[in-house]
Amino acid sequence: MKVAWAGSPEAFEVCDRMAKLVANDPVFEKFSKPMLGRKELFKNTLRKAAHAWKLFNDLHLTEEEAKWLRHYIDEPNYTDLHWEMFVPALEGQCTEEQKKKWLPLAKTMQIIGTYAQTELGHGSNVQGLETTATFDRQTEEFVIHSPTLTSSKWWPGGLAKVATHAIVYARLIIDGHFHGVNGFIVQIRSLEDHSPLPGITVGDIGMKFGHGTYNTMDNGVAKFDHVRIPRDQMLMRVSQVTKEGKYVKSNVPRQVGYATMVSVRQTIVADASKALSRAVCIATRYSAVRRQFGSRNGGPETQVIDYKTQQNRLFPLLASAFAFRFASNWLKSLYTDLKQRLQVNDFSTLPEAHACTAGLKSLTTAATAEGIEECRKLCGGHGYLISSGLPELFAFYVPACTYEGENVVMLLQVARFLVKTVSDLGNKQPVGTAAYLGRVAPLTQKNCVVQTAEDWLNPGAIVEAFEARAARMAASCCQRLAEYKSPEEGFAELSADLVEASLAHCQVIVVSTFIRRLQQDIPGKGVKQALEVLCYVYALFLLHKHQGDFLATGYLTPKQASLANDQLRTLYSKVRPNAIALVDSFNHTDHYLSSVLGCYDGNVYPKLYEAAMKDPLNDSDIPDGIRQYVQPILKQKLHSAKL
């Protein structure tokens, strides 16, 4: 099962090796992280990043290994932006000449870069950015400027204290004309003494949710006061500005940018499965350790994992972790396919691929954020302790719902795609994940034929149910949109319903991807069977949760929905004996989990006690403040006390 989770024996081997390398290196200790003040915390992170880069060079790690090394260090830092945003942007948007100049510097870390797009007043809407890059023909330079307070760059990780360079997105202006938003390489700090260059105001934007979490990252603010950069520092692969100030578009299609977006979102889906698997691993193990109520004749209480209310909340999340894992693996192949097509100017699958990745990004990140918090609650009161690992995991994870495409904005993009696909059905056959919409007529006419709870253990019946629900919801939205004179007004008015239709579509993708994965050969005794159980749990859990949709569209009768729920209950009993082994299959080290409740050996209570004693407040029996602020109260001498 560990191999099935990792994707391949090779992938398993690399992950396992990197996870242990990190876990066994005392430099990467992370227990004390939440207790550090901001400056100390940040310094500690810089140290870990330097140590990791040293390991990378000393051990001659491949890029794949380095990626896993960074992953298991499990601490956001400036190198994430440098390697995952700055370098890829250079690779994707530079001309050959620019690449030759900048990539060697970046890849040896002689410069450290970040990606400065969002502004204080502007997030998802790139076209709304205010920073300007005005071409000065005289000197052949661009003048980068922040005309307002709200145009300050805001959020970029690594920007505040570390990055020497940034790719800054700005409105290109030539002779007073606006030519769209473009990227520019801007040096932020001196390579000598690291001080900010003239005209640049740069700093940290302050504390974020959680203790360690993203507070190890120097998310920054930057303002530019007429900062000049040479003309050849505009990223010119797609469009160029000539010496003479002419704006020229190359024949590289603008769509190439979308491939990067698809790739980034694929990573986000993969990260969702990782984060959810961590939370589920902690909650499952602790649910087996923790006992509550149900003692018979003074015997031990019942393990909470044996309660149906616990199973009913926990097992769908366990199944979701696997579902998202397989969805992300499949997205990887979609990305490879898309990249090949784009190279030969085949854009036919682009809208579908774009909608699919946007939708899965939204679905998986939202479900994961909620799932982590649910796992925290499933651990009872102790889940609220930092030493449970869950508060930090949650605080660390939640920005995924907002960055790289805010989740509701993503679902609205999916909705536009669905509406377009349905309205074009007469003259265009939908492809890929939208292919089922081509069968909208039978999907709308034929209702579910399930008659017993066992009938729900049928991949065909399940896929058809999800397809029928999604197709009917999309069709119904289209019909109602047609009632509006202005399509845009209709779209705005019905947007909440459109979002629901999009979610239904995305669930079709995840459910059918899971089912297709199970049609392949999966080696190992009982592995495939155990995954089949999880697949049914995932699908029937969604069906029960959204039974309103299935009933409202008339595809299911209340009786059939109730049979699905009966089957779900039966499935929980089948998951129960395998629960611990399933979370062990994630192969997470205790270091990576960083949770006393989720420790592999289940020795929770002594470890919790031990961890508590390490809090700085326990350095002494009588902490600072008692003599000044409590004793005067007790001794009834508050009046004369100095507060």
Added chain:
Amino acid sequence: MEGVDYLSDERQKAQFDVEAMKVAWAGSLQALQLSNRMANLVANDPAFEKFTRPMMGRKELLKNTLRKAAHGWKLIVDLRLTEEAKWLRLYIDEPAYTDLHWGMFIPAIEGQGTEEQKKKWLPLAQKMQIIGCYAQTELGHGSNVQGLETTATFDPQTDEFVIHSPTLTSSKWWPGGLGKVSTHAVVYARLIVGGEFHGVHGFIVQLRSLDDHSPLAGITVGDIGLKFGNGAYNTMDNGVLRFDHVRIPRNQMLMRVTQVTKEGKIMQSNVPRQLIYGTMVYVRQTIVADASKALSRAVCIATRYSAVRRQFGSRDGGPETQVIDYKTQQSRLFPLLASAYAFRFVGLKSITTTATADGIEECRKLCGGHGYLVSSGLPELFAVYIPACTYEGDNVVLLLQVARFLVKTVSELGYKKPVGTTAYMGRVASLMQNNCAVQTAEGWLNPGAIVEAFEARAARMAVRCGRQLAEFENPEEGFAELSADLVEAAVAHCQLIVVSKFIEKLQQDIPGKGVKQTLEMLCYVYALFLLHKHQGDFLATGYLTPKQASLANDQLRTLYSKVRPNAIALVDSFNYTDHYLGSILGRYDGNVYPKLYEAAWKDPLNDSDVVDGFHEYVQPILKQKLRTAKL
């Protein structure tokens, strides 16, 4: 920039009298004046500044809280505050040991102590000559009070109880104020007399010396470590406590309900046993009140910032659209606004706390990326609120208790007429037979139709659970097997209570121009939002047709447009000071961006341009000299 009001246009759109709504929210004019006075007292006192809190280390943070608590107590004494003290503590807005002292320790003695015990302990506690907490939960034991392991063994020789922690898991764990401050605790322990177990009881145990504050002999006490959030509950010294055969006099057992005589005889007085649980009920009511406060704070922040923030939709280079004008924003935000009002007028722990915790996080997301900054106030509000879902009764455990009650009510229908909140079960036959008669979207603007829909759904779900349970030979086994469905039935019942109480409230006279009409609108939003969210239940029970459910949703959309112009005024009606909100995004004047910018510079990392650690750990990388660097 001071004195600006970027939201004044929004305020002018309101269709009701904000001052009158403030009174409706506060409950009465007196309550409004009182809370207003206390809120301003705190907001204007620099001792209660809270912006820097999230940046402090743990020790500094606790010290700061102790200082505020002392200052607060001084104000209470100096200004002779009585009832107002509770409000003062609320607006100081920082969990502290005093919450437990006043909210649990004193009520426990009042409720469970004999007259003699009260005479001895209450004056000491009320003057704070002793500081107490409430030590019930243990490392291995939460919701199940009967599972507690700490023992109190009676020793007739010395007329004492011996308090003891026999195992590691019996360590008291979580009590607020226990870790570092409390001198005394009400400790719950298994009473053992003559080798026999006589139930769990409360005992007053002194923990620390009143001279030098050091822990007494046989007592190990400490803090349990960091909790969720930066400030949040880390200002509280939640504690761990172990007893090694600690002796207390016999008269320190709380004896109002059960007494142990000198001779070791157990006596029961005729006071109802439920009194023991009185303290817990008291706390639960406080939690409900907190739910509406916490949710309204989050909603206030998200609503104001949604009016300030603009995104997309620029026409011809004009300003972008205010995000509050997007239907997707409204459909997430306005039901929460309506819920805040609903919870203010009605309270039920099990569903209000969960909805509030989810609602705060939803508000954070509704603020986009900036909601992730601590300066938005929302991360801290979330972190400080969520324990409400687990402390004093895990929500699912509470819902299962409701479910037991429902199933029992249904099974006894033949010979026992249900009363109070379950009275509708008496009409179960007609609720099962008659389906919804709504035919138009306007048909849903009818309190009768709404209450009946919620009653029918709840009754049908309860009856269905009852039937399914009957198929099991062993009822307990059936209850366990069907518990997930039972929880859903319990939620349906609780939602009915909130909806119908909200509607009842609106049948009273509510003064002020447009106030009642606006509240009616919110009541419909609340009910129809729930109906849409749970339409699966309404359809599965056959009470609604898909068409009727869809009409409800159409009506809901229309209602959102009616809420829109009133949104800012509705959150202004909570009457929160900027100090209490503690959020840059939620500022009254809407002057968000300059203040966010200003706040950023106060982070310790911005003390210098080149940060500590750069020379050691970054420069060697840039200069390609990592190999020789000392890491």
